[in-house]
Amino acid sequence: MSEILLSNQVIVYLLSESILFGLLLIAFIITLEILIKWDFGSYSEQQFRLERRAYLVMTILLFVFVVKFLLLIYFVFAIDSLSLLVPGAMCAAGVISANDYGMLLLLLKLLILFFLLLWMAINRYDLQAKNYPLFRIKSWLFVSIFLVIAIETGVDFAYFGHIDTLEPVNCCSTLYGQLEGANPLPFGLNTMILLILFYLLYVAVMASALSSQRVSFMVALLLFVFIAYYSVVYFFGTYIYELPTHNCPFCMLQKEYYYVGYLVWGALFVGTYLGLISSVMEIGLKVERNRERMVALALLSIFVLLCTGFVAIYYLRNGVFL
């Protein structure tokens, strides 16, 4: 047995994931039953039973969402502390890339959280209506979420079961660094254009949101996340580390940088999630979701301020840019 699987945090993590999967399986079976037998117009005892069972699905999903959210933070933290066991790894970046499953797992987690949040938004609206108008949409959404989570749980075990503690991995400087002057940025952008795009897109997001341009808001938001990721890794991050060659999305999650990474990535992702959910609800289901959008804008603004702040503070303190 790999010694990774005996690490406390990995055991706790895998146990929690398995329990959640068990609960989801119950919810999944109930959802299938509901999808087959649901007949809202009926006064039969069966229909009332299904309506009550739908509440169990809701309870389970709510719980799963909260725990999955905590587990994502815990996962990153666990990975980070595993970097002691994996040769060559200095931070989570190395451990994540220890095998092919790591990055996939992280992406799946981000995706699952988004869809769970979307499910809850739809559910909330559905319960407030008088005839469960969206129940089929939300049930099918859950069925797909369940399938993705099933894959994720499998990848969980595959990932932690296949970390080799003898084979050295790359550290973040080789994974994200500019090797031999190659440009790591997409579409051959340079840092200057990247930054201009970053702020322009932020303005576009804000403007389209405030003027209720739903489709352009969604498009701007998606572009913004994409550009923001690269901006943080290749520009703002260097100011967090105060080292021009240190490009890494994970190191900032460490104690040395006061765990500021959790705040930076948290604000970006939660902000984006809420923004996207408000758009999906508004475009797809024609439901007003102003509150989510406003919270999203606030979080994204915090994110931009935080990033800009690191650069500004560095400049004020040292009188030069990196």
Add this chain to the structure above:
Amino acid sequence: MTENAIITIENLNKHFKSGDLLSKVLKDINLEIERGECIVLKGVSGSGKTTLLSIMGGLDRPSSGKVLVEGESISKLPDLHISHFRAQKIGMIFQHFNLFDHLTATENVMIPLIPARLSMDEVDQKVHSSLKLANISHKAESTAGRLSGGEKQRVAIARALVSDPAIILCDEPTANLDRDNSLKFIEILGQLHEMGKTIVVATHDPLFDTLSFANRVVPMEDGSLVGSISKGLQ
């Protein structure tokens, strides 16, 4: 359906299945209750009056038929709405008082207001005035378990009134009271009637036969309404 109707019941049926046996508790009930009316549902126990009351109050669902309250059908509302309906429109007074014995009178009266997301001050104010209306303010901080039957009943009335519902439903309200307390209860009921509340009392207590302010006495027998004695609105 008359314009002034607050509760309209059309072709209401309710049956329970136990094994292969189908027991019909309510059979083809048609009833219209006007705003501000006071109605006495009269019948022996087992005649279905409690079930009818439960269905009117959104506590139970019909097997078929329609129940309209203020023009809206309540028989097939999702839980969130039917609960909201119960909280807003209905004041329930139960046969066994149904108080939480370990809580004080104030805390008992507060319960229907809790889901409504009011502030503590608003809640306090409503509870206070409701206790006053039921004439039980002096026992506000007493634990419900230690109150006498009559006091318990008045706390129950205060609780039914606290969210200012339009309809008061009473299920055998005097079954556990002595004659004195029963008369007091009837007196408070009279005040509520004057305030314009719609009142439905399910009872077999003969005291209600001579109720001066009752508009109608509706006898029930074996799940059906058997005629009604109308006294006309006063």
Add this chain to the structure above:
Amino acid sequence: MRNSPFFHFLTLEFFKERKKHMGVIAISLVILFLLSSVLFISSSIRYSLEQTLDQEPDFVVQRIQGGERVSVPTEWMDRLLEIHGISSVTARVYGRYFFKSKEKSFLIVGVDFMDEQSHKALRTIMDEVDLREFLKGDNMLVGGGVSHYLKSHFYPKGYTFLTPKGAFKKVHLFKVLPRESNLIANDMIIVPIELAQEIFGMNEEEVSDITFNVPNDDEWANVEDKISSFHYDLRVITKNDIKKAYENLYNYKGGIFLILFLITIVTFVLILYQRYSMVYSSERRHIGLLRALGWSINDVLKLKFFETMMVVIVAYILGVGLAYLYVFVLGAPLLREIFLGGANLHNVITLVPVLNFGILSSIFLIYAVPFVSAVLIPVWKIAVTDPKEAML
């Protein structure tokens, strides 16, 4: 929150019905206490190990012949000294010396006191020792366990070693090493290198191994490569290798506990499920009444959820707090033997308080996730109680 009727009612119910929760809180406390104690002890030991390992020299060079470690010729030292970036090259002589009964053994470490020490802990010890006095005669520094053992076998002043050549060698006990180093130095005896060579019957040109430091971390891999190519029978061990070995060992011990704990958790979940199904079925009328008075399923779910969270959090804080007292204030009597037991000399170490996010969050997750999962279905069952229950 104080202005919310919901939380007012929640706390009211919780305190008035606290008897109902006592059983569950008690079971939770026992489980949390055991788990936290074990994790606290293992992480404290790990922390002390790390602290001690930091004191170790960066590199150790050994000679391997036929898979066995053999003596290293001292001429290797001169070759090492030629490499740039290497400092504090020190020769060491050490080995196990078995006591009469052959059950117990000491680790004898011979040190060249004239060289600059690559072992930082030794360096600090040396600073406190009057070297001139120490080197005058045949003296030794001993760890706590050794001192204890010698005393109890009536050798309070020193000990007479028997060399492989059959001669006796009397050595005076000069000083006992400080307690903080007990984790590693408990069964250690430090003597001048010549003395150690004599006790083990080695030549003057032979040492057990050679240690040195490489201050620049980035050069480690480089130096390792360079030295490995010196000799076909040469082996280089870095401090990181040792660290990882220890890390694995303690993860392993902690991991075994966690797996045992999983079995406990399964039982715990079953008990909880039963218990809450029972508690809640006795509440049916109660909840039916709330529902009749206008509470929706969501409202009841919310009430029960917060109630559960209060039980979880109260038990968590109490359990972890008690474990903290037990381990770090009382020194974890009984339980520590499992972790430190098996050592050949009695060991006395102080558990240094270590409390971090990793441990606290692990304890919380492994307790709260199964707990809430077990309660989820009973909670839902009670929340969907028909309001007509109130009429019965």
